[in-house]
Amino acid sequence: MNVFLVAGEMSGDRLGAALMEGLKEVAPDVRFSGVGGPLMQAQGMQSLFPMDELSVMGIAEVLPKYRHLKRRMHQTAEAVLAAQPDVLITIDSPDFCLRVAKEVKAKSNIRTVHYVAPSVWAWRPKRAVKMARVIDQVLALLPFEPPYMEAVGMRCDFVGHPVVSEPVAPEGEVQAFRDDHGIGDAPLLIALPGSRRGEVSRLTPAFGEVVEKLVAAKPDLRVVLPAAGPVAGLVKELVSDWAHAPVVLDPNDVAPDVALARKRAAFRAADVALAASGTVSLELAANATPMVIAYDMSWLSWQIMSRAALIDTVTLVNLVSDTRVVPEFLGPSFKPENIAPAILDVLGNPSAQTEAMALTMQRLGQGAERPGLRAARAVLEGLEG
Known part of the structure; x- marks a missing residue:
């Protein structure tokens, strides 16, 4: 099984690493490629380029780096198309990740999964409609999010938030x-x-x-x-x-x-x-x-x-x-x-x-099966069905 993952910031790196750990548990032959930080790299990924290049937030902050980010988007999409993975999993950072998914979908039928539902309940609700054009499945961190995604035709699984399974210091x-x-x-x-x-x-x-x-x-x-x-x-x-x-x-x-x-x-x-x-x-x-x-x-x-x-x-x-x-x-x-x-x-x-x-x-799922494993099972179920 070949999985291509893209994360753009530290919180996405944590999500990606937990998902990768879960995937290795349910699909031991899995191979990873993509863009990620130190935690995802520790799980077996060699990042296409340093993830922190994508850690930019805010309209005024993005504008000076837009050309460079656009080049990275195209580079990432081309790497996905060259790898021909079973699934492309983009993690948070929607402004970057969904553009990558759009380019990939325009040139292939590679299955796309986005981890972290966009906060359409908070602002820009029409994003869900646009997202449905390029994303097949969403992994949601918050329990009230699936109906927003399902309403526009995407499969959406609430998998819990990884923070609930992270140990606290004794x-x-x-x-x-x-x-x-x-x-x-x-x-x-x-x-x-x-x-x-x-x-x-x-x-x-x-x-x-x-x-x-x-x-x-x-x-x-x-x-x-x-x-x-x-x-x-x-x-x-x-x-x-x-x-x-x-x-x-x-x-x-x-x-x-x-x-x-x-x-x-x-x-x-x-x-x-x-x-x-x-x-x-x-x-x-x-x-x-x-x-x-x-x-x-x-x-x-x-x-x-x-x-x-x-x-x-x-x-x-x-x-x-x-x-x-x-x-x-x-x-x-x-x-x-x-x-x-x-x-x-x-x-x-x-x-x-x-x-x-x-x-x-x-x-958020405290006491249930750990979110990274739930997310991995959801990805496999989506591929099978």
Whole structure:
């Protein structure tokens, strides 16, 4: 069995790696090719080019790189056509992946699967119709998504979210993390400004201002910042002038398994998180770490996206639990003077988010067969039927 996969960012790399592990379990003779990050490469893929070239978000941010991205789209599609796989699986990053699928479908009858349903329930609902022209099957992470995809003729399987099957750090490792970094029993904030260069550059300075305000109110506060490998150097540079220096966890300094264990310990050890929007809110929920979400983008991107939005929150914990307990500060409200008091409130009343986080994990498939294996079975069933 020959499977071609395409992922465009770190969250997609995690999804792809879990799916590849599942495919190897149900189809031991499977072979992989495509575009992926370090986790997918560890499962047996040699990436066509570095995945982080595709980690660009926002209209204004994409425009300067459009020609290069277009060349990569064509290169990827040509590689699919040359490989003639049993199935092409594109993972998230719809602006890139669906263009690749379109080019492949125009020249072949290769089966196409897209992993992560586009958030048509949030904005641009007509995307589902366009997607159905080039995608045969969708693997959905959220339980309420299949009807949106099935309504326009695509097979859609809810496979659960991989975050529910990822282990959390045991208490011994959590305490060891605190001791190793001299944190002790002090309140700990985990800062998560994203994994893309653009968002890290945009968010980190403001996060530093938030930390400064928090330390003024809580002088014993400690801060840890787990950096994604491709942007670790940039993160260190941006926090070098913070008045209250954080502990930066650079995964490039240690073996991958050590880096992952250290990151999990940090998530579990934290009393509160300040995070960019996205999948990270689910990672925090899996660790029962209360959070505040804060995100900014270019003026043009904000104007377009805010006008197109069909929902009143972007935080997945709020959406899946059908609550609004996680505070978020987006676009114009992304200001340190707004964010810092919200973090202090969460520190003072962390239990306000506990029930919503637990419900989110339950609805995403916690306790069921692991999502990567469910996704693999869905892919095979689609091929057979």
